Amino acid sequence: MxxxxxLIKYGGHYMPNIIISLVAMVIQVVTGFYVIRLMVVIIDDxxxxxxxxxxxxxxxxxxxxxxxxxxMGIVNNFNSQKVAMYVTADLRDDLFEKIQALSFTNIDxxxxxxxxxxxxxxxxxxxxxxxxxxxxxxxxxxxxxxxLYMAIDTSRSLSNIFFISLPxxxxxxxxxxxxxxxxxxxxxxTIDGLNRVTLETANSPRVIKSFVTTDHENERFETANxxxxxxxxxxxxxxFAGEPIFMVIFNATIAGILFLGAYFxxxxxxxxxxxxxxxxxxxxxxxFNSYSMQILFGLLMFAMVMIFxxxxxxxxxxxxxxxxxxxxxxxxxxxxxxxxxxxxxxxNNVSFAYEKDGNRVLKDISFDIEAGxxxxxxxxxxxxxxxxxxxxxxLYDTTEGDVLIDGVNVKQxxxxxxxxxIGYVTQTATIFSGSVGTNLMxxxxxxxxxxxxxxxxxxxxxxxxxxxxxxxxxEIQQKGTNLSGGQKQRISLARAFVRDPKILILDDSTSAxxxxxxxxxxxEIERLSHRMTTIVISQKxxxxxxxxxxxxxxxxxxxxxxxxxxxxMKHSEVYQEIALSQVGGGVPSA
Ligand code: DGT
Ligand code: MG
Numbered sequence: 001m002x003x004x005x006x007l008i009k010y011g012g013h014y015m016p017n018i019i020i021s022l023v024a025m026v027i028q029v030v031t032g033f034y035v036i037r038l039m040v041v042i043i044d045d046x047x048x049x050x051x052x053x054x055x056x057x058x059x060x061x062x063x064x065x066x067x068x069x070x071x072m073g074i075v076n077n078f079n080s081q082k083v084a085m086y087v088t089a090d091l092r093d094d095l096f097e098k099i100q101a102l103s104f105t106n107i108d109x110x111x112x113x114x115x116x117x118x119x120x121x122x123x124x125x126x127x128x129x130x131x132x133x134x135x136x137x138x139x140x141x142x143x144x145x146x147x148l149y150m151a152i153d154t155s156r157s158l159s160n161i162f163f164i165s166l167p168x169x170x171x172x173x174x175x176x177x178x179x180x181x182x183x184x185x186x187x188x189x190t191i192d193g194l195n196r197v198t199l200e201t202a203n204s205p206r207v208i209k210s211f212v213t214t215d216h217e218n219e220r221f222e223t224a225n226x227x228x229x230x231x232x233x234x235x236x237x238x239x240f241a242g243e244p245i246f247m248v249i250f251n252a253t254i255a256g257i258l259f260l261g262a263y264f265x266x267x268x269x270x271x272x273x274x275x276x277x278x279x280x281x282x283x284x285x286x287x288f289n290s291y292s293m294q295i296l297f298g299l300l301m302f303a304m305v306m307i308f309x310x311x312x313x314x315x316x317x318x319x320x321x322x323x324x325x326x327x328x329x330x331x332x333x334x335x336x337x338x339x340x341x342x343x344x345x346x347x348n349n350v351s352f353a354y355e356k357d358g359n360r361v362l363k364d365i366s367f368d369i370e371a372g373x374x375x376x377x378x379x380x381x382x383x384x385x386x387x388x389x390x391x392x393x394x395l396y397d398t399t400e401g402d403v404l405i406d407g408v409n410v411k412q413x414x415x416x417x418x419x420x421x422i423g424y425v426t427q428t429a430t431i432f433s434g435s436v437g438t439n440l441m442x443x444x445x446x447x448x449x450x451x452x453x454x455x456x457x458x459x460x461x462x463x464x465x466x467x468x469x470x471x472x473x474x475e476i477q478q479k480g481t482n483l484s485g486g487q488k489q490r491i492s493l494a495r496a497f498v499r500d501p502k503i504l505i506l507d508d509s510t511s512a513x514x515x516x517x518x519x520x521x522x523x524e525i526e527r528l529s530h531r532m533t534t535i536v537i538s539q540k541x542x543x544x545x546x547x548x549x550x551x552x553x554x555x556x557x558x559x560x561x562x563x564x565x566x567x568x569m570k571h572s573e574v575y576q577e578i579a580l581s582q583v584g585g586g587v588p589s590a
Contacts, residue, residue, distance in 0.1 A: 003317045003320035004309070004313055007319065010087045010091055013087075013090070014082075014083045014086055017082055017083045021075070021135075024073075024076040025072070025142075028073050028076060029142045031065045031069035031072065034065050035065055036150075036290045036291065038058050038061055038065065039283075042054075042055060043282055044282075044283035044284075079134070085127065087130055088124075088130070092119060092123050094323060095123065099119065101327055103329035104395060108355070110325075111196070113193070113196035114192045115322065116195050116199070117318075118322050121188070122318050123315075126316060128311075129308050129312035132308045136301045136305050139298075139301060140299070140302040140305060141298065141302070143297055147291045147292070147293075154284060154287050155270070155288050157260075157264060158260055158261060161260060165253040168249050169296070169299050169303075172245050173306055176239065177309075180238045180239065180311075181310040181314065185317070187231050188314050188315060189231075198221070242303060246303060250296050258289070261289075329394065335413060335414040336414065337414045338414075339413065342406045343372060343405075343503055343533035344370050344406050344533070345368070345392060345403070345503070346369075346402075346404040347388075347402075347404075348403075349366055350365040350366070350388075350398045350403060351365070351400040351401055352387055352396065352398055352400075362388055362557045363556065363558050364401075365388065365558070366559070367551060369533060370533075372533055373548045374525060374533075375533075375534070375547055375550070376538060376543070376545075376550040377535060377551045377553065378538060378550060378551070379554065379560075380578075383553040383554065384553055385507070385508075385553060386507050386537070389507060389535060389537065392410070392424075393418065394411070394415055405503075422502070423495075423504045423532075425489075425493050425509040426492070426509075427508050429480070429488035429509070431479060431488050432478075432479075433476060433478040435473050435475055436476060436491065439495060440456070440494055443455070443494075443497070443498035444499050444500075447498050451498055452472055456490075456494045458493075458497045459490045459494035460521055461487070461490035464490075465491075493510075493521065500531075501532055502531075502532050503532060504533070504535070506534070511538070518543065522543070541565075541578060542582070549562060550562070550568055552568060552574050560572050560575070561575060
């Protein structure tokens, strides 16, 4: 419940709307009761005395009061919708901000599909909850409370019926609440499963179609979909079952009131005397009946609120869990905020595991790179090359040991300032929808046209970008689907060059680029080496053999050598093996 309370606090910014909404609701409820009173006047006073003036006056008043009730209902509805929309928009903003701040370890823990469900579906449930809350939460107890008071005031003897019906209704509500909550919690989890399959399928349509695994994907989706349907049904069944039970108790109460009323009248009770004539007090019975309906409707609404609360509670828990997740990769308290990276990099006995107590993918790694050096990294797939370089911009923290830049531990540097001086081109080129320009300017938002032109030339991306009529305004589709693999790589390379970084890290970033362009890129890097330190990961010896030094990782996540091509050919078994396997691939022997 505390998680829901935390979200309710989001309503604080919209107090005026909440107050208007609640006041309108109170007036609406009061008008409902006033209409009943007016009805009693008509039945008990106007009709028996055939007082047409009173009848018309009271009738007109009834219509007026009912219209006020209607208007207040609209005011309440409008304001509660507004508050619900605004609150959830704020909540979504906060969630999005938080998700962006999460470290990779945090994201691995939650899983992407879960974060998507939380940012969309869970927030949607909170929106529904807010709408319900402002429309019903005050109305239900008011209808119940005033109704009960008026009913008892009208007839104590008839009120005895509530000793049976109210406990029955309350027990039903509590049981539904207890049964529904855990089921709704499960429903949200199965939506995560659905999202996971949908995400994977939508992300890789080409793989699925070319491997003709559509049937397999359909099956996976079907399973997830069935699970969702069944879990949802199990939860909804509880709410469905509640409805007829309520209606039975509801109708039985009304029948009981009429029966008791008739019985009392038969016994000579509930008689009123109009103009000296003793008549059954029909007005009283009708009024009592109407108050009872208000009481029962109040409870029914309360039951609905409970169902919405149990749904919202499941979602609120999930939202608050994300909002309160401790980001495990934090800026230090006394960080060095402003610094200019010169470019030397040191690893001191670094070990690294992706999960706490998980497998070490890097073990006891130590090396020094001087500022301005060009360093190649090679090793078999899965040897830990990508893992290693991600520690430099501090995308992950080391499990043991330290990474130093210019002799300072990266943990003591302001993360943003550190990352802004590193150009990191990831192994899979990630391109965003927008234009070529917006993609490049992610490297540096204040980049000029000349900067973009220079960077595209360095990345050998000018040959295709300059053929576009609209140059940097050229539209890129989502995930860069209208670009070839090599074009995507060159745009992401250019994005790093735009930044004019002090440390440039290329993770297999020229794998899809033709040999001529790759050579040109490497030549540019050599030309710029006085300005930046460069680390180039590659599977190909031909790409890195001319680097100042080459770091060789073995398949146990340890360093097998850190030397020049010539020396490694003499001393590193792993390097020799790789070289041997690539003979004929343009690798001259040492
Ligand atoms: P590559 O790109 O195929 O040549 O391989 P490397 O050398 O870049 O390997 P790397 O660093 O991606 O992976 C090393 C090990 O770490 C491998 O066993 C897979 C595992 N690993 C990689 N990324 C993640 C991750 O995000 N989470 C977890 N739990 N494990 C990961
Ligand atoms: Mg890799």
